[in-house]
Amino acid sequence: MNTVVLGAGAVGCFFGGLLAEAGHSVTLIGRAVHVERIQAEGLRIETASGRRWVRDIAASTGLECLKGASLVLCCTKSAQIDEAAQFLGARLNAHVPVLSLQNGLTSAERLRKALPNNPVWPALVYAAVGMNEPGVVAHRGGQRLCLDARCRIEPFFNVLSDSAIECQLYADMEAMRWHKLLVNCALNALSAISQSTYGALLEVPALKTWLGELIRECVEVARACGIEVGATLEHDVLELMQAMAHQRSSTAQDLARGRPTEIDEFNGFLMQKGREHGVLTPINTTLYTLIKALETPSA
Numbered sequence: 001m002n003t004v005v006l007g008a009g010a011v012g013c014f015f016g017g018l019l020a021e022a023g024h025s026v027t028l029i030g031r032a033v034h035v036e037r038i039q040a041e042g043l044r045i046e047t048a049s050g051r052r053w054v055r056d057i058a059a060s061t062g063l064e065c066l067k068g069a070s071l072v073l074c075c076t077k078s079a080q081i082d083e084a085a086q087f088l089g090a091r092l093n094a095h096v097p098v099l100s101l102q103n104g105l106t107s108a109e110r111l112r113k114a115l116p117n118n119p120v121w122p123a124l125v126y127a128a129v130g131m132n133e134p135g136v137v138a139h140r141g142g143q144r145l146c147l148d149a150r151c152r153i154e155p156f157f158n159v160l161s162d163s164a165i166e167c168q169l170y171a172d173m174e175a176m177r178w179h180k181l182l183v184n185c186a187l188n189a190l191s192a193i194s195q196s197t198y199g200a201l202l203e204v205p206a207l208k209t210w211l212g213e214l215i216r217e218c219v220e221v222a223r224a225c226g227i228e229v230g231a232t233l234e235h236d237v238l239e240l241m242q243a244m245a246h247q248r249s250s251t252a253q254d255l256a257r258g259r260p261t262e263i264d265e266f267n268g269f270l271m272q273k274g275r276e277h278g279v280l281t282p283i284n285t286t287l288y289t290l291i292k293a294l295e296t297p298s299a
């Protein structure tokens with residue numbers, strides 16, 4: 001199976017790297033700065049316990065390799081999905097499965113709509129990663145992908161599970177997607193505004209009470225949309241903060257790089273759903289507004 005990763009950033013390099021380390025054929029499509037370094041030195045993965053190189057991995061700035069793909073991991077940001085869909089639509093053979101590794105609820109649907117001849121599956125990413133420098137991905141915990149239980153019968157499932165990726169299957173994928181959305185609503189903006197790691201945030205005495213209130217607000221919106229995310233959400237968020245203590249959220253990384261964030265997909269999405277269902281979302285609205293202010297270049 002030839003896996004092509006569209007978007008050689010943190011998530012793409014990490015999961016592409018794990019597949020290549022397991023002996024699978026992987027090509028990363030990315031920007032020149034990353035591609036040139038990976039072609040020259042291999043992909044470097046840095047962890048708390050050291051660094052390693054994945055040398056048996058291809059990287060390209062061109063899209064030609066999509067023609068021979070038998071699986072695509074789409075790992076761009078959600079704002080880049082429509083462009084990614086256009087590239088895939090023009091080059092992929094019919095029936096080649098596409099996994100959408102974006103956070104938020106809209107990317108997989110947008111890809112699915114644009115690629116009617118390909119199976120498109122959302123994959124929920126529970127990994128703490130970031131690009132330390134071109135061609136160098138930092139891994140700070142987690143290497144889990146949550147998938148729809150129906151994926152078990154797909155040929156790509158064997159490829160994913162025959163690697164260090166922890167694949168978990170869920171019968172109620174919609175609830176799991178909301179669960180991940182609410183994790184992002186709870187953590188991403190807070191880590192971004194404070195530019196703090198999850199470990200540092202856990203040291204803030206007022207955090208747990210505040211987080212509890214934010215999560216209650218999020219759960220109320222989900223419930224109004226007909227989704228029960230489960231009673232363990234607050235516990236799950238705190239557990240994830242401990243497991244990924246050295247991580248700053250992907251939103252924090254976007255802000256630090258002066259890039260647009262995905263906040264419209266997180267707290268912005270929750271606000272919108274709250275408005276549609278008559279649920280007030282003051283905490284989400286505050287977080288959203290602060291991120292929008294921080295995204296705006298100062299005069």
Ligand SMILES: NC(=O)C1=CN([C@@H]2O[C@H](COP(=O)(O)OP(=O)(O)OC[C@H]3O[C@@H](n4cnc5c(N)ncnc54)[C@H](OP(=O)(O)O)[C@@H]3O)[C@@H](O)[C@H]2O)C=CC1
Pocket residue numbers: 006007008009010011012029030031075076077078080083084087101102103125126127128129130131249250262
């Ligand atoms: N980082 C994390 O820990 C986690 C991230 N996620 C989610 O995963 C998704 C990806 O995030 P992340 O990996 O952090 O983001 P990155 O910005 O690190 O990676 C995306 C990469 O794709 C590149 N890219 C986009 N479009 C193209 C294209 N058409 N051709 C070639 N390269 C392209 C981008 O380049 P450029 O920047 O120049 O556009 C960038 O290098 C997001 O939805 C995020 O929310 C989920 C869980 C954890």
Ligand SMILES: CC(C)(CO)C(=O)C(=O)O
Pocket residue numbers: 103125126127128129183184187188244247248249250251
């Ligand atoms: C898993 C987590 C919370 C890791 O930081 C993430 O999804 C993100 O940063 O966007």
